[in-house]
Amino acid sequence: MASSSRKSVLFVCLGNICRSPIAEAVFRKMTTERGVVNDWRIDSAATSTYEIGNPPDHRGQACMRKHGVSMRHVARQVTKEDFASFDHILCMDESNLRDLNRKANAVKNLKAKIELLGTYDPQKQLIIKDPYYGSDEDFDMVYDQCLRCCKAFLDNHS
Structure with missing residues (x-):
């Protein structure tokens, strides 16, 4: 398949160890279950350098295991x-949106549409709050938001 025919999405948060890898894993599972994973290039990244090279937060990994999502x-x-x-x-x-828009200004051949994942939330929760300093329940909340948003995004782009 020609790469130009594939769609692509990059999920981004501050450190790329909590929210964005959860969104990436949720979206990958969703596209796999729908049989369209090969139609997508899916990844996640950070706006900062804080966590480069590190695996996802152990609480996020536990949350994903609980929901049967590979990460x-x-x-x-x-x-x-x-x-x-x-x-x-x-x-x-x-904050992620500001950082991304600032970085995008330095890119000559900008292709990506940059937006908040929460704009796709049917429950209208625009912001997916960082669970890093929170509890296991905060990671579950991020998972639930990502599930709703990723489903709406995929429905919108299928």
């Missing part, structure tokens, strides 16, 4: 190439 990811930072190669860059909060 394999190593944190990385968003690159200029990401802005030129992904169709969609979906981030978690206003």
